[in-house]
Amino acid sequence: MDTFECIRKRRDIRSYLKKDVPDDVIRKIVEAGRLAPSAMNLQPWHFIVIKNRDTLKELGKFCMSGRFIVDAYFAVVVITEPSNKWHEIDGTRAVQNMSLAAWNEGVGTCWIGAIDREKVKEKLDIPKNLHVLTILPFGYPEEFTVKRKKVRKSYEEVLHMEKFGRKL
Numbered sequence: 001m002d003t004f005e006c007i008r009k010r011r012d013i014r015s016y017l018k019k020d021v022p023d024d025v026i027r028k029i030v031e032a033g034r035l036a037p038s039a040m041n042l043q044p045w046h047f048i049v050i051k052n053r054d055t056l057k058e059l060g061k062f063c064m065s066g067r068f069i070v071d072a073y074f075a076v077v078v079i080t081e082p083s084n085k086w087h088e089i090d091g092t093r094a095v096q097n098m099s100l101a102a103w104n105e106g107v108g109t110c111w112i113g114a115i116d117r118e119k120v121k122e123k124l125d126i127p128k129n130l131h132v133l134t135i136l137p138f139g140y141p142e143e144f145t146v147k148r149k150k151v152r153k154s155y156e157e158v159l160h161m162e163k164f165g166r167k168l
Contacts, residue, residue, distance in 0.1 A: 001103075001104050003100075006100050006103050006104050007100065008150075009103070009150075010099065010100065010103040011108065011141075011150060012108075012109070012110040012111070013108025013109060013110055013139070013141040013142075014066075014068045014110050015068065015071065015141070015142040016068075016071045016072050016073065016108070016137070016139030016140060016141065016142065017139065017140040017141070017142055018071075019073070019139070019140045020073060021073045021074060021107055021138060021139065021140065025105045025107060026049060026074060026138075028101055028105065029076070029098050029101050029102045029105070029107065029138065030047050030049060030076060030098065031101075032097040032098050032100070032101030032102075033045070033047055033076070033078070033094035033095065033097050033098040034047070034094070035097065036090070036093040036094040036096075036097045037090075037093060038086070038090035038093065038094075039084070039086035039089070039090055042084050042086075042090070043090070044080050044081040044083075044084035044086070044087040044090055044091070045078060045079065045080050045081070045087075045090065045091050045094050045133075046078075046079040046080075046081075046130070047076050047077070047078060047079070047094075048076065048077040048079065048124055048126075049074060049075075049076055050074060050075045050076070050077065051073070051074045055123075056069055056070055056072060056074075056075060056137075057070050058123060059075065059077075059120065059123065059135060061119075062115055062116040062119045062120050062123070063112050063114070063115055063135060064114035064115070064116070065112060065113055065114035065115075066110065066112030066113075066114070066115075066135065066137065068110075068137060069112065069135060069137040071137075071139070072137030072138055072139045073138060073139040073140070074137075074138050074139075075135050075136060075137045075138065076098065076135070076136045076138065077120065077124060077126075077132060077134075077135050078091055078094065078095055078132075078133045078134050078135070078136065079091075079126055079130050079131065079132055079133065080130065080131045080133050081129075081130060081131070082129070082130070082131045083129075087131060087133075088131075088133060091131075091133040091134075092133070095111065095133070095134060095136065098136060099111075099136070102138055106140060106141075107138050107139065107140060107141075108138070108139065108140070108141040109136045109137060109138045110136075110137065111134050111136065112134055112135045112136070112137070113134065115132060115134070115135060117131070117132040120132050120135070156168075
């Protein structure tokens with residue numbers, strides 16, 4: 001898929017088919033995160049792939065805005081190193097890479113923001129000095145979620161030239 005087409009068509013997916021995602025696709029998705037650019041190339045991230053159904057169910061209890069994680073085929077816990085002042089920006093770049101790589105493979109995801117990070121750390125033995133940025137659930141989207149029209153603000157509403165408020 002063309003990169004711009006992938007960006008234009010990608011949607012957040014919260015409902016997944018009960019269909020296996022092949023291991024080579026999972027690896028490609030995580031590899032896309034690993035290859036993301038980072039400030040000074042410090043790569044302040046770690047990724048935990050979760051496929052175990054019981055673990056996904058337990059993590060669902062810690063995701064206040066993303067309980068749908070329990071229906072995903074797998075999830076990636078994205079962890080960053082706060083000793084790097086750019087860790088959240090760099091981690092977000094890795095998340096976007098994974099999201100686009102997944103969509104290119106027909107796999108959907110959705111950023112989960114409201115998480116009990118301390119409980120996730122405890123459950124997954126994540127060191128206290130690290131930061132749980134997000135958990136990304138992944139799976140093949142249910143058909144109805146993909147057919148909804150993507151509504152975006154117009155180009156004219158968001159574009160400013162040289163100074164805020166100046167239009168073309």
